[in-house]
Amino acid sequence: MRESRTSRERTVPRLARLAAGLALTASALLCATGSGSAARDPLPADIPDYQAALAAVKSPAVLDAVCRFLGVPLPEGGAPAPLEVPDEAEPCAGLPAFKLKDPLPVNEITPGFVSGQVKPTAAEAVKLTHLVSSLDVAVNNRQATVMLAPSEGGGWHLAAVRDGDGDAVHAGKAELGSLVFSEPQIRAWYQLKLLTVTPLNEQARQGLDGRASMTLADYQKLVQERYADKLGGSDYDNKGFSSGYATASRVAEHDTSSAPLVLGGSGAALVLAGGAFLLHRRRRTTG
Template sequence: MHHAPTARRRTTLRLSRLTAVLALGASVLLPGTARATAPADPLPADIPDYRAALDLVRSADVRNTVCRFLGVPLPQGDGAGTVQPIPDVADPCEGLPAFTVQDPLALNEITPGFVAGTSLPVATEAVRLSHLVSALNAPVNGRNATVMLAPTEGGGWHLAAVRDGDADAAYAGKAGAGTLVFTEPQIRGWYQLRLTTVEPLNDAARQGLDGRPSVSLGDYQKLVKARYADKLPGSTYDTTGMSSGYGPAAEEGSAPSSATLLVGGTGTALALAGGGLVLHRRRRTTG
């Protein structure tokens, strides 16, 4: 594991100097590889307010929310549109095996400008830091979960979701020196960027590249532009109600600003609304 020098700590969501880092193949800490193993370790250079993110994933509030998610059996079968109340107990972690939430990793995704074709096919314009993800250190009663943090306006992070499983963190952790891992959220495709070459990391990404083992970043831009450019927020496709547009919110659904939405990889969601928790499941959208 490589850590960026302390002097290179930054507080910006932009993937600064990433192109140079990829071109040189330097052994520096890229977004997607950040993991502080102890408070004294240097913090990731390109993840803003990382100390605040660490404090959040280690907080009692996040732990209790994860316990509520893990403490209720997942709905069986289709279950689309059903709602299952979650008891509000004093200690939601009581009776569950001990676990810890691991340190956050960067979740990068393609940018709207890259999709629209208005941004150049270079790493700094094609990919942006979207969320942070933290998986559990071990399954709890046979289930794993991933905590997702979103940036808060004005700085810092807030709990955005808890997903069933640990796929997001597992893929985010595959980035290494001279490489960048990112997602195409509409198809749940995960890719690795080596210099200017895009390689698939899962079946969805392989399908997204039409079965090719790799493509140039420029060719990948042509593929996603063809898939989504006419479906971006504000497009006719979006404003006429045919789609909720491009991006994670389109796939995961949305919740009021005062609600915490926790979404499982199979469509299971735990939401805080009106002071009470409910668990529901819906069909996953693919368009």
């Protein structure tokens, strides 16, 4: 009897150690799985008022705006003048079913970083300017991206619908421990990990003068050379040589309603002018 009790006493600690080991293994696997998921998808915590952003991309008004955009064929080579988009009662009728993906954050370089007034740190170099959401499926062989701008007092509103899904694709490349940001003036996308900047597209590779990577401090010197004399309010801007240095957030500051507005950059965008939806192409210049 004594031997049996001793055997049980030895077995219980072994079982306890085994259970603890399995628990630690499961925890490690769960953490690895969680890290992998976070590496693929930007965390919703990075987006203020995330539930409001989700509600916006699922709202009938935004879906109708996308359908109006998709309902007008894009002219080859661009249109010489804005094209009026018909104001149909049921703009989604006749189009294949689609949904908008969960919104993703878009970070852009800040004017302070460009001017050299702030140090080259992640917190000072880039900031969240708007959100993007693309279609879950192509509609009639076309993709589209919705841009959401922050509303005064909180929340998000529709700012534009753009052709293609490039912005959403690049914004979705954010990984755990890194930050994806845009240099919108040249349509360049970069990844910032610690203090190292690496290009994510061809425009970014050209933006780094062909280098595979560089420090954030060196990158700041490059954008200073490109834009420091072209910031909003500069002589270059005031003389009307270009739109000056403007982020998407600066454009959105001029509109606090839910109406779509012009978004600079190449490509087609859905806008609202004089109460009518218009489709036009615009290219931002930097020099």
